[in-house]
Amino acid sequence: MEFTEKILDKCLDAGADSAEVFSLNQKKLSLTVREGRLETIQKSTPGGLAVRFFKDNKTAFAHTTDLSEKSVNEMVRTTKNMAAKTEPDELAVLPDPGQYGRDLDIFDDSRANIPTEAKIAYLVNLEKLAMDYDILIDKSKGAWCSEVLSEIELLNSNGIKSIYKSSHYNVGISVIASKNGNMFPGEGFISARHFSDLLPAEKIVDRYVSRALRLVGGTPVSGGDYEIIFTPYVPYTIMWGLGFALNGENALKGTSFLAGKKGEAFADSKLNVYDDAIKPRGVSSRPADHEGVPSQNNKLVENGVLTGYLYDTRTAARAGEKSTGSAIRDDYNANPEISPSNFYIAPGDDKTDDVIKSCKKGIMVEAVHGWGLNSVNGQYSAGINGILVRNGKMVKPVANVTVAANAEDFFKGIGAVCDDITFYHGFSLPTIMIKKMKVGA
Amino acid sequence: MKIDRREFLKSTAAISAGAALYPGIMSILSGSGCSPGVRRDLDEDQIAAILEKGLSKGGDFSEVYIEEISSTSFDMSEGSFARATVGVSQGIGVRTAEGPKNGYAYINGFDYREAMAAAEASAYISASGEMGEVASPAKKSPAGYITIEVPVSDVAETVKMDLIQSAEQAGRDFSPLVKQVDIEYYDHMKRRKIANSNGLRIENEIPLIWVVINVLAEKNGVRHRGRKRLSAHQGFEFFELIDLEEAARAAANEAVTMLEARPAPSGKMPVVLYPGWGGVLMHEAVGHGLEGDAVFRGASIFAGKIGEKVASDLVTLVDDSSWPNARGTTDFDDEGTPGQRNVLIENGILKGYMHDLISARLLNASPTGNGRRESYRHFPIPRMTNTFLENGNAKREDIIAETASGLFVKALSGGSVDTTTGEFNFEVREAYLIENGKITSPVSGASLIGKGIDVLSNIDAIAGDLELGVGICGKGQWVPVTSGQPTARVATGITVGGTA
Numbered sequence: 001m002e003f004t005e006k007i008l009d010k011c012l013d014a015g016a017d018s019a020e021v022f023s024l025n026q027k028k029l030s031l032t033v034r035e036g037r038l039e040t041i042q043k044s045t046p047g048g049l050a051v052r053f054f055k056d057n058k059t060a061f062a063h064t065t066d067l068s069e070k071s072v073n074e075m076v077r078t079t080k081n082m083a084a085k086t087e088p089d090e091l092a093v094l095p096d097p098g099q100y101g102r103d104l105d106i107f108d109d110s111r112a113n114i115p116t117e118a119k120i121a122y123l124v125n126l127e128k129l130a131m132d133y134d135i136l137i138d139k140s141k142g143a144w145c146s147e148v149l150s151e152i153e154l155l156n157s158n159g160i161k162s163i164y165k166s167s168h169y170n171v172g173i174s175v176i177a178s179k180n181g182n183m184f185p186g187e188g189f190i191s192a193r194h195f196s197d198l199l200p201a202e203k204i205v206d207r208y209v210s211r212a213l214r215l216v217g218g219t220p221v222s223g224g225d226y227e228i229i230f231t232p233y234v235p236y237t238i239m240w241g242l243g244f245a246l247n248g249e250n251a252l253k254g255t256s257f258l259a260g261k262k263g264e265a266f267a268d269s270k271l272n273v274y275d276d277a278i279k280p281r282g283v284s285s286r287p288a289d290h291e292g293v294p295s296q297n298n299k300l301v302e303n304g305v306l307t308g309y310l311y312d313t314r315t316a317a318r319a320g321e322k323s324t325g326s327a328i329r330d331d332y333n334a335n336p337e338i339s340p341s342n343f344y345i346a347p348g349d350d351k352t353d354d355v356i357k358s359c360k361k362g363i364m365v366e367a368v369h370g371w372g373l374n375s376v377n378g379q380y381s382a383g384i385n386g387i388l389v390r391n392g393k394m395v396k397p398v399a400n401v402t403v404a405a406n407a408e409d410f411f412k413g414i415g416a417v418c419d420d421i422t423f424y425h426g427f428s429l430p431t432i433m434i435k436k437m438k439v440g441a
Numbered sequence: 442m443k444i445d446r447r448e449f450l451k452s453t454a455a456i457s458a459g460a461a462l463y464p465g466i467m468s469i470l471s472g473s474g475c476s477p478g479v480r481r482d483l484d485e486d487q488i489a490a491i492l493e494k495g496l497s498k499g500g501d502f503s504e505v506y507i508e509e510i511s512s513t514s515f516d517m518s519e520g521s522f523a524r525a526t527v528g529v530s531q532g533i534g535v536r537t538a539e540g541p542k543n544g545y546a547y548i549n550g551f552d553y554r555e556a557m558a559a560a561e562a563s564a565y566i567s568a569s570g571e572m573g574e575v576a577s578p579a580k581k582s583p584a585g586y587i588t589i590e591v592p593v594s595d596v597a598e599t600v601k602m603d604l605i606q607s608a609e610q611a612g613r614d615f616s617p618l619v620k621q622v623d624i625e626y627y628d629h630m631k632r633r634k635i636a637n638s639n640g641l642r643i644e645n646e647i648p649l650i651w652v653v654i655n656v657l658a659e660k661n662g663v664r665h666r667g668r669k670r671l672s673a674h675q676g677f678e679f680f681e682l683i684d685l686e687e688a689a690r691a692a693a694n695e696a697v698t699m700l701e702a703r704p705a706p707s708g709k710m711p712v713v714l715y716p717g718w719g720g721v722l723m724h725e726a727v728g729h730g731l732e733g734d735a736v737f738r739g740a741s742i743f744a745g746k747i748g749e750k751v752a753s754d755l756v757t758l759v760d761d762s763s764w765p766n767a768r769g770t771t772d773f774d775d776e777g778t779p780g781q782r783n784v785l786i787e788n789g790i791l792k793g794y795m796h797d798l799i800s801a802r803l804l805n806a807s808p809t810g811n812g813r814r815e816s817y818r819h820f821p822i823p824r825m826t827n828t829f830l831e832n833g834n835a836k837r838e839d840i841i842a843e844t845a846s847g848l849f850v851k852a853l854s855g856g857s858v859d860t861t862t863g864e865f866n867f868e869v870r871e872a873y874l875i876e877n878g879k880i881t882s883p884v885s886g887a888s889l890i891g892k893g894i895d896v897l898s899n900i901d902a903i904a905g906d907l908e909l910g911v912g913i914c915g916k917g918q919w920v921p922v923t924s925g926q927p928t929a930r931v932a933t934g935i936t937v938g939g940t941a
Contacts, residue, residue: 034541034738043546043562046818048530063528065549071529078527085598087521116565141740176740176861185861220936223708253519253621254664255657333528369857370866370888376657376666381705381938383866383890400864402890402938404707409940440707440938 001163003067004049004153010076011053012157018094020052020156022290024332030146031116033123039142041116048332053079057088063333094156095313095323098294104278104285107165108194111147119145126201130175130186133209136216137186141174147195152290160292168283169195173204177212184385186212188233190424191283199424211366215385218399220441227362227415228403228437229355229389232422234368235344235429237382241373242273243340243427246300248309248319248326250375257378257407258306265304267411270348273301275310277325277341284341284426291327291336298324304411312338344428348417352431355416357392363403363439364389378407380437402440410434482507482551482634483533489575491535492638494560496573500539501802503560503573504637506775507533507551508817511594512629517605519621520613525598532817535559538799539567541737545820576640583645583772584779586763589676593628593648596677601626604685605652612656612689616697621657622689628677635777643777649768649921650679651911654689658696665702665885667695668852668870670718672911672921675766695852695871698883705872705887705939711847712889712935713840713875713928718910719850720924723758724828725858726865726893728924729916731760731785731793732811732823733800735860742863742894743791751791752897755833758786760795762810762826768911769827769922776812776821783809786897797823815918825914829925833903837928840902842878844930848937849873849880850889855912863893887939895934904928 004021011019025047032040050063053076060082062075111119127143147169154162172189188208192198199207211233230238250256258266277295279285288294291313300308311319312327315338327336356364369383381404388395405413418431483491488505495503509531516524533556534547544566546559567573605624612622628651634644651672658665669692673679714722727743735741743751752758762771762780771780776798784792794804797812800823812821841849849872856867869887873880909925 037542038566039541040543040545040820041562041566042543042820043559044818045548046532047549060525060527062526063530065530065532067550075527075529082525082527082598085602086525089521089523139739141738183861185859253657254659255621255666257664333530335524335526369859369864369890371854371868374868374886376664377886379886379940381868381886381888381940383864383888383936383938399862400890400892400936402707402888402936404705404886404888404938404940406704406886406940438707438938438940440936441709 001153004155007049007051007072007076008155008157010073011051014076014080016053016055016080016157018054018157020094020154022050022329022332023153024048025151027149028146030144031119031123032142032144033120033127034140034142036124036127038120050332051075051079053083054092054094055080055083057090057092058083058086059089059092060086061335091314091317093313093317094158095160095291095293096158097160097292100287100294101278104287105281106167106193106285108167109149111195112149126171126173126204129201129205130173130209133205134213136177136179136213137175137209138178139176141176141187143173145169145171154290154292156292162288162292164287166286167193169198171198171204173208175209177216179216182217184212184216193281193283193285197281214387215366215397218385218397220400221388221398221439223439223441225436226439227359228434229359229362229364230429230432231364231366232420232429232431233366235425235427237368237372238429239343239427241371241375243343244375245378246309247338248311248315249338251309252315252319255376257376261306262308264306266306267301267304268414269304270414270417271301271304271411272346274299274346275326275340275343279342282342283423286341289325289327290329293323293325293327295325310338310340312336342423342426344421345417345430345432347419347421347430350416350418352418352420355418355431355433356389356394359389360391362389363387363398364394365403378410380405380410400441403437404440405434405437409436483553483556485578487553488636491556491560492575492636494557495535495537495564496575496638498564498567499571500537500564500567500573502538502638504536504635504776505533506817507634509632510629512627513598514625514627515602515605517609517624520609522602530816533559534817534820535563536820537563537566541799541803542566543820547817573638575638578636578642579640581641581643581777583643584763586765586770586772586780587647587674588766589648591677592630593650593677594630604680608654608685608689611686612654612693615690615693616658618658618660618697618700619656619693620659623655625653627651633775635775637777641777643773645772647674647772648676649674652685654692656689656692656696658693658700660700663700665696665699667692667699670911672768673766674768674770699871699885702883702885704941705869705884706937706941707939709933709936711844711930711932713844713847713849713930714926715849715851716906716908716927718912718924719853720829720910720926721853721856721912722867722896723830723926724825724914724922724924725856726891726896727758728760728825728828729858729860730863730893731795732825733794733796733804734823736794737800737803741860746791747793749791750789751894752786752789753900754789755903756786756789756897756900757784757831759784759831760811760825760828764827767827767909767923769825771810771813771826774810774812774821775814778808778810778812780810780826795823795825797821813920815920819918822916824916824920825922827909827923827925829907829909830903830927830929832905832907832927835902835904837904837906840904840928840930841875841880844875844878847875849875858893864890865893866890884939887937889935889937891935896931899932899934900929901932902930
């Protein structure tokens, strides 16, 4: 912290009205095993530093990996010069310190002392389980894992000191199922803050390899209107677009289909959406955002009604709201941007089995290709793989079809929200059913 | 605003002395104006020691990659410069390769002791135990596909800002329906130095300019966004060759036109693709399957098909990293292999794949200059550069006139492909119906899906109006690319996913 404090002082000495220093230091290890042998090992200790410099309501951002005295001095000088060239923005201010909550339990360095050989053995076993899962699994693209330990220091001249450590573990598998000349990838990964929160190897394999066996050899169905059941395999196809649409900056600029709709029932009352950055051990949990604003659990959609947007400090000031603690930097060299954390559609009371049983003509979507929900106009369109459901029965795998709907049909047409959510990634989704979407084939 | 060349050089020369520059850039620019290697990183003895350490447990080769980037960016949003960013990143990546295996470690900065530790970490990959050999160094010179007249770092921020501002104004003035014009401007100078245990020593500097213009139009609650992207590996003279204001108007035109769009149709239909970034369809649908790593893993449908007919006779597909100053061009790739023109498919016959050093070795082919990496934080893998469908003999008007009904796709956003199944998808940004041989209503909300191999065999008309479009390609790591094509028709094989 001494080092970051020193840089903050340098900014103030150089004439800044206010300033902020952000530093990120990481330890990373990633391994890939293919065909029973280690194929890649990557090891690194990346890190870097960023400064925001404010003077006369003008601001600039600078980042560097070169932490020598000379270079840092140069950075401060450059940032000051750059700030002078920008236009004044009275809303661009740094936040004040807030109340930081309980320990979120997001740091686990217990893997640090485990020998690399043991980690390789874990992956060899994971790959073998996947290859032995079924006779149709005939090729491996590998099993992999990564572990990242991060230390963040954020200081600003208003007195914010946000310093914390976090860990991030990923494990993934990628094999190929082949049937009658058709191939389908059995692949996916899961994430956790604690290694022990990852699914056991058998369950990772079961989750992703069984899907390939269900979907291999899919064929198109005839086009027309279908009930579409999105499964927890495909959160990003909806949550990416929804995240951009709920971004307070996009709402203010009008680049969101939810702009100006606060208080409106834009969706069926079954829809509830949260962005919860303080979920204990949550994949994207953190005590504070990357401007130092304390994290919170934001309810964004309640019973189909839009209740709020995500804000950083500047956008909140402009909207006359409070920051939701949603300013996130992808890396040390990135500007803070409004971004969701543990972002999900809240589970409902419906049961997936019941949804399938009462489905006359529908498709259960287990894999998607493409963006999905468009945040600007709310239209949904994507290519999908799934299972055809006819009169309550799963009939056959479906491939090479698109599903689409406009915003109204998509959100007002939510007919079921099930109880089967899992939190294996930053974005999560329980099984949800949309009553009517257009299938193109 | 096109800058008059003399005015432009005068204005840039006048400010260069006082410009806010990083020491990294200053040292690069000092001396001959563009002499690499001025900044201290590792000397030859240190490099040799690291290469040796990388092979201490065996392996086919070891490699040291040294990189330094100085970047500047501005974002203009809602009429003002919302953001100005400057950055410096420096680092070293050390690799040990054995068969298909990569041991890789990187450090920030240029510290020799840390780099040696990285070499020890990368050496872990090798199991043979036999000390590999390090050849004596032989310096190579880059080919010179990338030229710089006015270094981006020599141009004052205010000059860059004026350019952006006038483009923003042009976008706004296009129509009262235009609500937002956002422009991102980014430039950098990247210095690379590559050394490997085969004796290779090569270094150069690559500039990059990247401008993204997004325009939002709105009418009666309907919103659409138009986009234009411009980029090159070139000095600031790039802005003499392109017209930024015109680009902003084009983005605005897309946004405004699409306000009148009807819902897109759904189902299979002929698709006519406009020149330029539409080539991303070939990039995704075909290109990724021709990358050497997908091939040697047997995970590509094109594996083992060299010499076989994989496409219609009209199709010649090229990846050319020697195209002067294009966004995908590399004087040499990130393993030091010179850039070159690689014909992947010629008149429908599969001719070759795109390789890095490892896939070339494993598949008994020559490296093709496609070993690329995002930065020192990544090891190189086979990647595309400037990938395009070659010109044909048809005329755009005729292709449209001869299409009874179908979709005319003027602009695609991104897309992706599953190389295992060959299934691709794209989001359409700007498209029109073709009815009775004529382009009619704009349609929105469509995605396109299909299989690469189906598209290749169903291309039945190609015009002679090839253009490259600029973009960014992700495969675990991001690299700048272009995708290009002339106007082309895919008679069948593409499913359009609309709501009508």
